[in-house]
Amino acid sequence: MAGQGTGRVPTGFAAETYISDHTFRQGHRAVEGGTNSKKRKREGKGDSSIVSGAGAYKGPWAKYEEVQPDAGSDDEYEEVEVTDDEDDEVDDTTAPVPKKLAGTDYRDTEAEGETSEFVGSQQYDYQGRTYMHVPTDLDIKLTGDYEPKNFIPKKLLHTYKYHTKSITQVRFIPDSGHLLLSASADSKIALWDVYHQRELLRTYSGHTKSVNDIDFNASGTQFISASYDRYMKLWDTETGKCLNKFTTGKTPHVVRMNPSTPHEFLAGMSDKKILQYDTRSGEMVQEYDHHLGPVNTITFCDENRRFITTSDDKSLRAWEYGIPVPIKFIAEPYMFSMVRSSPHPSGKYVAFQSSDNQITVYSSTDRFRQNRKKSYRGHNVAGYAPDVAISPDGQFVSSGDSGGYVCFWDWKTCKMWHKIEAGDAPVLAVQWHPRESSKVITGDLSGVLKYWD
Structure with missing residues (x-):
């Protein structure tokens, strides 16, 4: 919807208009990067029984890395449209949660064998x-x-x-x-x-x-x-x-x-x-x-x-x-x-x-x-x-x-x-x-x- 008032600016005429944030960001990225589609590789989701440290469970919070895929490589890539407010879907296909610890899920790294x-x-x-x-x-x-x-x-x-x-x-x-x-x-x-x-x-x-x-x-x-x-x-x-x-x-x-x-x-x-x-x-x-x-x-x-x-x-x-x-x-x-x-x-x-x-x-x-x-x-x-x-x-x-x-x-x-x-x-x-x-x-x-x- 064009605004009523038009005004002269140093580069010509400007008309006031209203567009949504999403449309603006999409247009902005199209100008900046030439394309708004990139190849990104996702980290492993981790093991749901490990709370912290190496191999800990990341699930839907696993990061993406931008990569340049090599021709002919078998790596699994995901072509995603990058938007700032991206909501990752929670993956329901994770391994079944292991049996609970007695009383609670809390797991202490210091707990040793008895x-x-x-x-x-x-x-x-x-x-x-x-x-x-x-x-x-x-x-x-x-x-x-x-x-x-x-x-x-x-x-x-x-x-x-x-x-x-x-x-x-x-x-x-x-x-x-x-x-x-x-x-x-x-x-x-x-x-x-x-x-x-x-x-x-x-x-x-x-x-x-x-x-x-x-x-x-x-x-x-x-x-x-x-x-x-x-x-x-x-x-x-x-x-x-x-x-x-x-x-x-x-x-x-x-x-x-x-x-x-x-x-x-x-x-x-x-x-x-x-x-x-x-x-x-x-x-x-x-x-x-x-x-x-x-x-x-x-x-x-x-x-x-x-x-x-x-x-x-x-x-x-x-x-x-x-x-x-x-x-x-x-x-x-x-x-x-x-x-x-x-x-x-x-x-x-x-x-x-x-x-x-x-x-x-x-x-x-x-x-x-x-x-x-x-x-x-x-x-x-x-x-x-x-x-x-x-x-x-x-x-x-x-x-x-x-x-x-x-x-x-x-x-x-x-x-x-x-x-x-x-x-x-x-x-x-x-x-x-x-x-x-x-x-x-x-x-x-x-x-x-x-x-x-």
């Missing part, structure tokens, strides 16, 4: 049983019913050495307590014999960074580990085989197997979420996303139908298992972030290690209120996150200390009973033996495990 080595003196006893068999040749009964009665330990029984960096968590095998699992910042997990030779039995390698939490399933046949390499791995305790891997690309801070549903576990993540996984399918089945900071603790309560979580957002939330909406939310101005937790054997309370150098107690029944009468003080935890543990009879509360002590309090009176000087390094892990009356294991920042009686 290995496990038996390093004990003998793998099988005279009846062909492995270390999973609960020993019966001891003066203490490790199976069957048991009425706990605990005492405060006084002396050092044994020192376990294998780890080269800080111990992050220790766990006795559930019920019998004849095996001990330790996780460390040196990325290794170790299984120890609590009786007989008290030797190192098996090592589990496969994480590439510090392992920050471990947890057995209810029978002790498997355990889950979480690490700063962003992976959670499920291991077979007996064979050392890695059964499954889970990752979202975020760091897990705490993992807990559900004692009532052995094939499910919860993970508290650095991105504020709590994730529920099914270990059989490897899929995430639920996501609890209400915290405002990294999740530090997960504690099952009410016969494992509910759980309580705490986070760096200085709050406590209680949840029904499987329902992603909190049933209770507690955030008071005087609260500090709670970094470790331990349920009371009665099932009515949970003790939390609070960052203001005290252990606080909350009820784990319907009200989830803080028990203001119960506060355990006198130890120093600033800057560290020492574990808190309650004795199996519910009588004593114990905790590590950044000065290298293990502290014991009376549950009822909240008075400190005793401090053991466990070493120079801060004590980060403390656990009571599930069956023996006064046995406690501690793990410190220098990687040494000590067994007390």
Whole structure:
């Protein structure tokens, strides 16, 4: 459509007109290049299972290069009309996507193969049983019913050495307590014999960074580990085989197997979420996303139908298992972030290690209120996150200390009973033996495990 006004310009007359961008660019290129058709060769689309590096998947984003085709060459060229706003068609003929990694598509180049080595003196006893068999040749009964009665330990029984960096968590095998699992910042997990030779039995390698939490399933046949390499791995305790891997690309801070549903576990993540996984399918089945900071603790309560979580957002939330909406939310101005937790054997309370150098107690029944009468003080935890543990009879509360002590309090009176000087390094892990009356294991920042009686 010609414009109304015509005007004289130095080169003659000019008439105003309207043309589309596309027509203009086509005309412009016809003048500039003489032709608007060029030969271009396309890069390979790459392998859809590779995320980065050589041969990575480019798909519709593969580049074109302009080439001068040789006469008689068999190379495949595409004659394309070059336009600036070219939309490449997405190619649907790519190879089928390989099977997903467990839990998610995220693929870490650092993830190495998992290995496990038996390093004990003998793998099988005279009846062909492995270390999973609960020993019966001891003066203490490790199976069957048991009425706990605990005492405060006084002396050092044994020192376990294998780890080269800080111990992050220790766990006795559930019920019998004849095996001990330790996780460390040196990325290794170790299984120890609590009786007989008290030797190192098996090592589990496969994480590439510090392992920050471990947890057995209810029978002790498997355990889950979480690490700063962003992976959670499920291991077979007996064979050392890695059964499954889970990752979202975020760091897990705490993992807990559900004692009532052995094939499910919860993970508290650095991105504020709590994730529920099914270990059989490897899929995430639920996501609890209400915290405002990294999740530090997960504690099952009410016969494992509910759980309580705490986070760096200085709050406590209680949840029904499987329902992603909190049933209770507690955030008071005087609260500090709670970094470790331990349920009371009665099932009515949970003790939390609070960052203001005290252990606080909350009820784990319907009200989830803080028990203001119960506060355990006198130890120093600033800057560290020492574990808190309650004795199996519910009588004593114990905790590590950044000065290298293990502290014991009376549950009822909240008075400190005793401090053991466990070493120079801060004590980060403390656990009571599930069956023996006064046995406690501690793990410190220098990687040494000590067994007390």
